[in-house]
Amino acid sequence: MSIQGMILLAVFAAVLAVFGFILRMLVRTLKLGKPEARSGDTAKRIRSILVQVAAQARVLSQPAGLGHFVIFWGFIFVTLGTIEHMAGMIVPGFSYESLFGHAAAGWISLLQDLLGILVLVAILVSLFRRFALKPLRLRIDDPAARREAVLILSLIFVLIVLMLCIKSIGVLEGRIDGRYAPVSRFVSGLFVGRGLDLHLAESVLAWIHHLIIFFFLLYIPFSKHIHILGAIPNIYLRNLGPMGKLDRMDFGDENAEKFGNSVITDFTWKQLLDLYGCTECGRCQAACPAYLTEKPLSPFRMIHRMRHHLMRERGKLLAGGTESDDAAIIPDTMTEEEIWACTTCGACMNECPPFIEHVQKIIDLRRYLVMTESRFPAELQPVFRNMEVNYNPWSIGYASRAEWAEGLDVPAASQKTEFDVLFWVGCAGSFDARAQSVSRAMIALLSKAGVDFAVLGVEEKCCGETARRLGNEYLAQMLIDANIETLGKYRFGKIVTACPHCFNTFRVEYPQFGYQAQVMHHSEYLLQLVREGKLAAGPVPSTAGAYHDSCYLGRYNDILSEPRELLRRMGVEKQAEFARHEKRSFCCGAGGGRMWMEETIGRRINEERVGEFLALGVDNVFTACPYCMTMFEDGLKAREAGGVRVRDIAEVLLEAVGGGDN
Amino acid sequence: MKIIVLLKRVPDTEAKILINQEGTGIREDGVKFVINPHDEYGIEEGLKLREKLADGSKVTVVCAGPEEATEAIRTALAMGADDAVHVCDPKLADPNPFTVSEVLAKAIQAEGFDVIFCGKQAIDDDLAQVQSILAEKLDIPQVNNATAFEMAADCRSAKLSRRIEGGDEKIETSMPAIISCDKGLNEPRYASLPGIMKAKKKEIRKKSLADLGIAEVPGTGRSRVLKWLPLPKGGECRIVAAEETVDAVRELARLLREEAKVI
Ligand SMILES: Cc1cc2nc3c(=O)[nH]c(=O)nc-3n(C[C@H](O)[C@H](O)[C@H](O)COP(=O)(O)OP(=O)(O)OC[C@H]3O[C@@H](n4cnc5c(N)ncnc54)[C@H](O)[C@@H]3O)c2cc1C
Numbered sequence: 029m030s031i032q033g034m035i036l037l038a039v040f041a042a043v044l045a046v047f048g049f050i051l052r053m054l055v056r057t058l059k060l061g062k063p064e065a066r067s068g069d070t071a072k073r074i075r076s077i078l079v080q081v082a083a084q085a086r087v088l089s090q091p092a093g094l095g096h097f098v099i100f101w102g103f104i105f106v107t108l109g110t111i112e113h114m115a116g117m118i119v120p121g122f123s124y125e126s127l128f129g130h131a132a133a134g135w136i137s138l139l140q141d142l143l144g145i146l147v148l149v150a151i152l153v154s155l156f157r158r159f160a161l162k163p164l165r166l167r168i169d170d171p172a173a174r175r176e177a178v179l180i181l182s183l184i185f186v187l188i189v190l191m192l193c194i195k196s197i198g199v200l201e202g203r204i205d206g207r208y209a210p211v212s213r214f215v216s217g218l219f220v221g222r223g224l225d226l227h228l229a230e231s232v233l234a235w236i237h238h239l240i241i242f243f244f245l246l247y248i249p250f251s252k253h254i255h256i257l258g259a260i261p262n263i264y265l266r267n268l269g270p271m272g273k274l275d276r277m278d279f280g281d282e283n284a285e286k287f288g289n290s291v292i293t294d295f296t297w298k299q300l301l302d303l304y305g306c307t308e309c310g311r312c313q314a315a316c317p318a319y320l321t322e323k324p325l326s327p328f329r330m331i332h333r334m335r336h337h338l339m340r341e342r343g344k345l346l347a348g349g350t351e352s353d354d355a356a357i358i359p360d361t362m363t364e365e366e367i368w369a370c371t372t373c374g375a376c377m378n379e380c381p382p383f384i385e386h387v388q389k390i391i392d393l394r395r396y397l398v399m400t401e402s403r404f405p406a407e408l409q410p411v412f413r414n415m416e417v418n419y420n421p422w423s424i425g426y427a428s429r430a431e432w433a434e435g436l437d438v439p440a441a442s443q444k445t446e447f448d449v450l451f452w453v454g455c456a457g458s459f460d461a462r463a464q465s466v467s468r469a470m471i472a473l474l475s476k477a478g479v480d481f482a483v484l485g486v487e488e489k490c491c492g493e494t495a496r497r498l499g500n501e502y503l504a505q506m507l508i509d510a511n512i513e514t515l516g517k518y519r520f521g522k523i524v525t526a527c528p529h530c531f532n533t534f535r536v537e538y539p540q541f542g543y544q545a546q547v548m549h550h551s552e553y554l555l556q557l558v559r560e561g562k563l564a565a566g567p568v569p570s571t572a573g574a575y576h577d578s579c580y581l582g583r584y585n586d587i588l589s590e591p592r593e594l595l596r597r598m599g600v601e602k603q604a605e606f607a608r609h610e611k612r613s614f615c616c617g618a619g620g621g622r623m624w625m626e627e628t629i630g631r632r633i634n635e636e637r638v639g640e641f642l643a644l645g646v647d648n649v650f651t652a653c654p655y656c657m658t659m660f661e662d663g664l665k666a667r668e669a670g671g672v673r674v675r676d677i678a679e680v681l682l683e684a685v686g687g688g689d690n
Numbered sequence: 691m692k693i694i695v696l697l698k699r700v701p702d703t704e705a706k707i708l709i710n711q712e713g714t715g716i717r718e719d720g721v722k723f724v725i726n727p728h729d730e731y732g733i734e735e736g737l738k739l740r741e742k743l744a745d746g747s748k749v750t751v752v753c754a755g756p757e758e759a760t761e762a763i764r765t766a767l768a769m770g771a772d773d774a775v776h777v778c779d780p781k782l783a784d785p786n787p788f789t790v791s792e793v794l795a796k797a798i799q800a801e802g803f804d805v806i807f808c809g810k811q812a813i814d815d816d817l818a819q820v821q822s823i824l825a826e827k828l829d830i831p832q833v834n835n836a837t838a839f840e841m842a843a844d845c846r847s848a849k850l851s852r853r854i855e856g857g858d859e860k861i862e863t864s865m866p867a868i869i870s871c872d873k874g875l876n877e878p879r880y881a882s883l884p885g886i887m888k889a890k891k892k893e894i895r896k897k898s899l900a901d902l903g904i905a906e907v908p909g910t911g912r913s914r915v916l917k918w919l920p921l922p923k924g925g926e927c928r929i930v931a932a933e934e935t936v937d938a939v940r941e942l943a944r945l946l947r948e949e950a951k952v953i
C-alpha cells in the first residue's frame with residue numbers, strides 16, 4: 029500500500045467512524061419518539077422502493093422532477109467511480125475491469141460519462157430555477173434552506189467536473205478505454221501538451237474529490253440532504269393503508285394530564301423519520317390551498333421547521349433532559365394560526381415524493397390544543413357544544429334531524445329493522461337547506477329504483493368526522509360509539525351516503541372502533557343502479573359543466589371515474605375538467621372542520637376554486653359533497669357569478685330519470 | 691374564600707318544546723338538558739376569581755334539581771369547579787321561585803359563602819327571581835345582570851358594571867353579595883379533557899330537604915302555575931315580492947296598515 033493509500037485509509041476510517049457515530053445519534057433520536065407499528069407487507073414495501081426510489085415515479089410526476097432523477101442516478105454512478113478510485117488507491121491494482129471484465133467496466137464508465145454531463149446540465153437548470161424562475165414551491169422564509177441547497181448543488185457540480193478530469197487523465201494514461209468514456213476523452217484534450225505532471229495532477233484532483241465526498245458524508249445529516257439517508261426508509265415504511273387515516277386515541281387512563289402533542293417527543297418515531305425524509309422540494313406547498321391563498325400555513329415550512337426543532341432539541345433530549353420552554357412547538361415552530369389553517373385536504377401528502385404524512389401531525393397538535401388546553405378559535409365552541417348536545421355541528425336541536433323528510437315517504441329503520449340499504453343522511457343532508465334537497469333527491473331515486481332502504485331519522489348522530497379533524501377526538505369517539513350502538517340494532521346490507529366525509533369515516537375510521545360495514549358513496553351506488561338498469565337515465569338538457577372532486581372522495585378514496593361516468597350516462601353534453609382535478613383537485617376550503625371557522629386571513633379558498641371554475645366557461649358545477657356544494661354556492665355569490673348552478677350528481681340524476689327538478 | 695356558583699338544569703336552547711297533554715309542564719322526551727347558559731357566565735366568573743386569588747379559594751356548585759341534573763353538574767366540575775351540592779328531593783318536583791330560593795338559601799348557608807354568582811335568569815321559565823329572593827333570605831346585597839366584575843384586593847367589596855338601557859351602570863357593592871351574570875361578562879370555557887377526567891372523581895354532595903333541616907316544602911302557597919298552554923298557531927307567512935324593492939316596501943306598508951291594521 030502506498031503512503032497515499034495509507035493516509036486515505038486512515039482518513040476514510042476516521043470519517044466512517046464519525047459517520048457511524050452520527051447515524052447512531054440519528055437512530056437514537058428517532059427512538060425518542062413514541063412507538064408506532066409500521067411493518068408487514070414486505071412485498072408491497074419493496075415494490076414501493078422500486079417504483080418510488082429507483083424509478084422515482086412521484087418525483088417524475090412533475091417536469092422538474094427529471095432533474096432530480098438525473099442527479100440521483102448520476103450520483104450513484106459517480107459514487108461507483110469514487111469507490112473504485114479509492115479502492116484502487118488503497119489496494120493497488122484494484123479496478124472494476126479486473127473484477128468484472130472489460131465490457132462491464134466499460135459500461136459503468138460510459139454511464140458515468142453520460143450521466144455526468146446530464147447531471148451538470150440538471151444542476152445548471154436547478155440553479156437557474158432557483159435564482160431566475162423562483163417558482164412558488166421553492167419559496168421559504170428561511171435563507172439557510174436556500175444556502176444549503178445551493179451549497180450541495182455546487183459541490184455535486186464540482187465533484188462531477190473532478191470525476192471527468194480524473195477519468196480524462198486515466199484515458200490519457202491508457203488505464204481507461206477512451207471508447208467507453210467519450211466525455212472524458214473530450215476533456216482530456218485540455219491536459220494534452222501543457223507539460224503537466226499527469227500523475228501529480230491526478231493525485232491532487234483525486235484528493236480534492238475524495239475530501240469533498242468525506243465532507244459530504246459528514247455534512248449530509250445536518251442539512252436538508254439528510255433526505256439521502258431518510259427518504260428511502262421513509263418510503264419503505266410509508267403508510268400503505270388508507271390515506272390520512274388518523275390514529276385512534278385511548279382514553280382509558282383517567283389520570284392522564286395531557287392529550288395530543290405539544291413537544292417533539294410526543295410524535296411517533298415514524299413521524300420523526302418523516303422529518304429526515306423531506307427533500308425540501310416544496311411540492312406540498314405548491315399544492316396547499318392554505319398556502320396558495322396566503323394563509324400562514326405551508327406544509328413544506330412545517331416539516332422544515334419541525335426538523336430544525338428536532339435538531340435543536342435532540343442534544344438535550346438525548347442527554348435525558350426536556351424540551352426548552354422558550355422554544356415550544358406551539359407557537360415557536362407552528363403557530364396556532366397555522367395549525368387551524370389546514371383543511372386536511374391531503375394535497376400535500378398526495379404530492380410528497382418521500383411520502384411524508386403531514387395531516388396526522390397537524391391533527392396531533394390540534395388534539396393537544398383542544399383537549400388539553402381547551403384553546404381553539406372561538407367560533408368552534410358552539411360547534412363542539414352542539415355536537416355534544418344535539419349531535420350535529422349546526423346549531424339545531426337534534427329532535428329536528430328528520431324534519432327534512434316531512435311530507436315524504438321515508439321508511440324509518442326503527443320500523444323495519446331489516447333492509448338492504450341504510451341511507452346515511454348525515455348532518456348536512458339533515459340540516460343544511462341546500463343539502464336537504466340532495467337528501468330528498470336520494471329518497472326519490474332510491475324509491476324509484478325500488479331499493480329496500482331506510483333512514484335512522486333522529487337516531488342518527490354526527491358521524492364524528494368534524495370533531496375528529498378538529499382534534500376533538502374525545503367528542504368524536506362519543507359520537508362514534510353512540511352510532512355504532514344504534515347501527516348494531518339493525519340488519520342491513522350496506523350504508524349509502526351522499527357525504528364523502530361520512531363515507532370516509534365509515535369506510536376507514538369506524539373499523540378502528542370495531543365496526544365493519546359495507547359503505548358506498550352515492551356516486552358509486554347510483555352508478556350501480558344505472559348500470560343495472562334500475563334507473564333509466566335519459567339525457568338532461570343544458571348541462572355543460574365541470575365536476576369538482578371532493579378531497580375525501582377523490583384523493584382519499586380514489587372515487588374518480590364513478591361520478592364522471594354517471595354524468596356521461598346522463599348525457600351531460602360537455603364535461604369540462606377543472607385545471608386541477610382528480611387526485612390533484614383543489615380543496616373547496618371546508619374540510620378539516622374549516623367549514624365551521626372564519627376565514628379571515630388571505631384570500632378565500634372557495635373563491636379561488638370558483639375562479640378556476642369560471643375560467644372554464646361552463647354553467648354547471650357538479651358536486652358530490654354537501655360541503656363542496658356550500659362552498660361553491662357561497663363562492664359564486666361572492667364572485668357575483670349569476671347563471672351558474674351548483675348541483676349534486678343525485679339532483680342531476682333525478683332530472684335525468686324524469687323525476688323533475690326537486 | 692368560598693365561592694358559590696348556582697346552576698340550574700334547563701332544556702337546551704335548541705330543544706323543541708312541546709307542552710304535555712295535561713298542561714302541567716313540558717314533554718321531556720326528546721329534550722336535551724344543559725346548564726342554564728347564563729349560569730355558565732357565573733361558573734366562569736367564579737373560576738376566574740379563584741384563579742386570580744390563587745389562595746386556595748374553592749368554587750362550589752349549588753344546584754337544586756332532579757337526579758338527571760348530575761350531568762350538568764359534572765360539566766361544571768369539568769370546567770373546573772371544586773365540588774358541588776346537589777339538592778335532590780322528590781318533594782321538589784314542581785317548585786316555584788320561593789321554594790327554590792328557600793332551599794338554595796339553606797344549602798348555601800350550610801356551605802358558608804363569601805360571594806355567590808348565578809345567572810341573570812333561567813332560560814326555561816325566564817323568571818329571574820331566584821337571585822333577588824335569595825338575596826333577601828341571605829340578607830346580602832344583590833347586583834343583577836353584571837357585565838363586569840372586579841373584586842377589591844381585600845375581598846371586602848367589588849366593582850361591577852351592568853348593561854342598562856343606553857349605557858353601562860357602574861356599581862360598587864360590599865361583600866358578600868349575590869351577583870347575577872349576563873352575557874358579555876366573560877367567555878365561558880370549554881372543559882378540557884383532563885378537566886372532564888378529574889370531574890368524574892370530584893365530590894357531589896347529595897342533599898335531601900331533610901338533610902337541610904327543611905320539614906315542609908317552603909313557599910308552596912306563594913305562587914302556582916295554573917296551566918301551560920301552547921302558543922296559538924301563527925298565521926300564514928306571506929312574502930311580498932315585486933320587481934323593484936321600493937314597490938315591495940310600499941305594498942308591505944299598505945298590507946300592514948289596511949289588512950293587519952298594525953300601523
Ligand atoms: C327582561 C325581563 C323583563 C321582565 N319584566 C318584568 C316585569 O316588567 N314585570 C314582572 O312582573 N316580571 C318581569 N319579568 C319577569 C320577572 O322579572 C321575573 O319575576 C324575574 O325576571 C324572575 O326570577 P327567576 O325565578 O326566573 O329566576 P330564575 O330565572 O329561576 O333563575 C335565576 C338564577 O337563579 C339560579 N337558579 C334558579 N333556579 C335554580 C335551581 N333550581 N338551582 C340552582 N340555581 C337556580 C340560577 O343561577 C338562575 O340563572 C321580566 C323578566 C325579564 C328577563
Ligand code: SF4
Binds near residue numbers: 312315326370371386
Ligand atoms: S392537508 Fe391540504 S391544507 Fe393541510 S397542509 Fe396539506 S395541502 Fe395544506
Ligand code: SF4
Binds near residue numbers: 381
Ligand atoms: S414534505 Fe414532501 S413535498 Fe413537502 S417539501 Fe418535503 S419532500 Fe417535498
